[in-house]
Amino acid sequence: MLNGKQEVPPVTTSASGNGTITVGPDKSVSGSITTTGVVATAAHIHDGAPGKNGPVIIPLVKTSENVWSVPAGAKLTDAQHESYRAGSLYVNVHSAANKGGELRGQLRP
Secondary structure (H helix, E strand, C coil), rough: EEEEHHHCCCCCCCCCCEEEEEECCCCCCEEEEEECCCEEEEEEEEECCCCCCCCEEECEEEEEEEEEECCCCCEEEEHHHHHHHHHCCEEEECCCCCCCCCCCEEECC
C-alpha cells in the first residue's frame, strides 16, 4: 500500500496506490503498482529505511493509465538486496504538485 503519510515529510493527499513488487532469489525484480487519485509524473524504487529518503535504484515505467511497472531485466546489487532484506527499499510516486513524492510504500521482504 502506498500513501502520503509514508512520505518524508508526510504529504496530505487523498491519492493512494497498491501493487506487488517481487524480488527473486537471483535478485531479479518484477511487478507493478497502480495508483488512484494522482496524475503521476514518475515512479521509482528507492533505497531508504522507513522515515528516511534515499536514492533511486530502479526507475519504473508507465505501462498504462495509472500503472507503473518494473522494467524487464531489473536486478538488485548485493548491497541493494541487503537493504531489501532489511526492509529498506520503497516505492515512491511523484506528481507535479509533489515533486519529491506524493505516495510512498516500503517493500516488505
